Amino acid sequence: MPRYNPAEIEPRWQAFWDASKTFSCPDMPNISKGPKRYILDMFPYPSGEGLHVGHPEGYTATDIVSRFARMNGHNVLHPMGFDSFGLPAEEHAIKTGEHPRIQTQRNIDNFTRQLKMLGFSYDWDRKIATTDEAYFKWTQWIFLVVYDTWFDEASDKGRPIAELPIPPEIQSQGSDAVLRFQDSHRLAYQDDALVNWCPALGTVLANEEVIDGKSERGSHPVQRLPLRQWMLRITSYAERLLDGLDDLHWPTGIKKLQQDWIGRSTGAEVDFFIGDASKSDSSAWQTARQANGFPKVPPGDVLRVYTTRPDTLFGATYMVIAPEHPLVDRLTSPVQRTAMIAYRDKASFKSDRERTEGERAKTGVYTGTDAINPVTGKPIAIWVADYVLATYGTGAIMAVPAHDDRDFEFAVQFGLSIVAVVDPPQSAENRDAVLAGRGCFIGVGKAINSGEFNGQHTDAVKQAITARITSAGIGRAAINYKLRDWLFSRQRFWGEPFPIAHELDAAGNPTGIKRAIPVDQLPVRLPDLADFKPHGRPEPPLEKAADDWLFVTLEGKRHKRETNTMPQWAGSCWYYLRYIDPLNSLALVDREREAAWMPVDLYVGGAEHAVLHLLYSRFWHKVLFDRGHVSTAEPFGRLINQGMILGEVEFTGYQRSDGTWLSSNQVRRDTEGNRVDDQGMAVNGVRVDEADVEKHGDSFALRTDATIRIDSRAHKMSKSRGNVVNPDVVVNDYGADSLRLFEMFMGPLEATKPWSMAGVGGVRNFLDRVWRMIVDDRADTMILNPAVVDVPCDSEQARVLHSTIRKVTEDTESMSFNTAIARMMEFTNFFTRCESRPREAMEAIVILISPYAPHIAEELWQLLCAESNNRGCASLQPWPQWDESALVQTSIELPVQINGKVRTKIEVAPDADEATVLQTALADSRVIAAIDGKSIAKSIVVPGRLVNLVVK
């Protein structure tokens, strides 16, 4: 009767934990009790589909770490919440007319049910959702902090806008000028930006959502529109975001991604003279140049470029500016105007993505104007080409075709001159071509064709030329970042409204003055809207709000509210702070509690957030840090990315339309990418049942025809492929403990690995065995297995017990959960074979397993403790300690190698010295036979490890 029945056990213990608040976290850690551990999961977006099996992977890992830490006396903060703003809820609303809030609440309820069903030890009293008004009040509040901050380069930190020094000439222009000056320095500012606007969807789209000029969803046309957008000045923090990475215990790959995203490079800015050469008298230019080394040029008559290779300045034979560069009109000669307008219009239709994808053939148009190379004094052509990006550096480059691939390609295409100024090393295979102006070399070497700098190495030339252009006033050392300011506004309904209003004049037109909504009026709630449908114009949905929401009086003046909303990132940027003090109505988090719990000690989530969420979050945190609202410079001390879980391995064969099979190596793809046979006939990939597959040599074949080779592969889970595994089904069929255990047993946490339902059955088998090891499953009532007895372990049992405690402890600490579970399986295999199973060993294994499979552990613990009351639940037991003395062995087996191959094994005392070990080895009959009169050239004895005899 008392068989292991998770369907009965698990809900019962979940209800118990809930009712007794077993996993409630203290508001303040009691440090005298143990260290604090803030263990955090990336909170999910509560989609309508519910959890997929990828979620519980990371959540189980943090749950094990949290439970393990609690049992070791640590103060643990382990919360969960929901990132509940987002586009899907809004699209659902458009389709059904149901308010996003209703659907969101339903999804949150479903997610909560599923998470509780898996027995995670969250403190549910700290549950938050970014859509709660009490939550987004503080999202808006933080936005106002960002808005109220300017970045002081001198102290390298954000400071209150009131402390921004106002230059006298601004001051004298009056208060509006001062406000505008402040606005231009705030970390949150408005700017005109080109966005991807999709009229059919009625929203702007991220670059990632636009493919070939069409929307990813529905393939609707997308236009590039300049819209006034809110930007956050994350670029001011580029250097600190980069430096801060050094001290973080993060995967190196993630750090690298962030470094590349920030993309710091060093080089120089150089000003090229573009004044009217005839009018400004080029001979005077030449004279000045000879007198000073470099000419002084009138301001405004220069085209500024950024380069990482100032050493190649002598090789700059032309220049390129981006189509959007402000000087395009001025530089374009009348002859070129028509061509230029055509080119620029064409470029504006391309998205950034299109410009950078595809065959990348270089295109461009000559402006008809030349600049002057400041070191050679020669005129060089200025071109407009879209391979130069307006948004990086100065939007203009000096082109050095001999030493830059892209410039080389462009120069070849348009027949521009190529001058080598770096001598490639002898080993460079195209050295002759480079020197002859027919090749490109991007490495370093000795300078040539560079006047007085000839013969110096690239690094020295970089410094020398930078120094020269600096002293001549036509350039300076410069640092550039790929990182752009963060486009922060969205034309959507289901997001946080901005706590900003725009002042209106008497006629109802905006004056250009913005005001923050006073903090005591937060939150700015979303207005009631009946209609979410897109209207085809780029005005945000909030424009349709009723006047009593839209208009507000501030400082006695009529204002119109900002109608953009914040992106989904906003709420997820700071949620880890709110968990610490979720109910606080006076501050986003109590100072003392924040200082006690931060930083997050362990943060686990998917690698898809490697850049955006983790970078945005660090940025906000640094602003809050500068403004004194948080106590740490970084939010997340340690980060781990759980690997993706793929669908089950599938076997695929290929079938012609007539049903005949053919081998995977007889299938190729035609020009359109369709699979065809050697006759060009279409072929379908068909999933083959695993039972019909057998192994032949290195490949798989159809069981019915060994000559037909088939492919095996695991794919991402997707609805269209039909290989999505639903946790509800797994829990129903095997139980939550089995699901948890399997996800941890599959392999290392970080690895990508395929699902296997048979594997779930395997761990379920293990739990059944654990159950039967302790419970008499033939009895009618819940009683101990008769083999479980109150006797001490014998020495072998003690060694197994204590080595298991040790291994499970160490592996859990290092998050090697798969090997910890393997060790518990070995323990179970061993003790199942024992006629008598000492109670102390059974109690220990139940405690060891409880972080992994908490429900069965509670149930078995209750049985083991039935006679001794008041020992509490398994989840709160102290973690067992291992006894080193129990691990000591009387003798150990040592392999003996002859010439590196194991020939036999000998028994020696564990602490035997080298001489004794060698003596024992040489006395072994197999060793004597193997040596057989030959001499021992060398003998290596590694105590406790092995013996190797080199015989000749």
Add this chain to the structure above:
RNA sequence: GCGGAUGUGGCGAAAUUGGCAGACGCGCUAGACUCAGGAUCUAGUGCCCCUUAUACGGGCGUGGAGGUUCAAAUCCUCUCAUCCGCACCA
């Protein structure tokens, strides 16, 4: 193209960091048992060879080719494959 990661049995994977390759699980094979249970238990299971057969024994083996070493999955060089990022950032 650039960068990162990973390649170990039929499958998922271990291997104390240079010291017995394949722990543990799935699958498979054979047997036992039966209170027919997602049964359970026992034994076997990298590949190949020797042998009538067993015992014993031997060879090969961590994507491939070299190298260092008494000793290499682990270190070095080259190379191939797969996956994931980034992608004209001057």
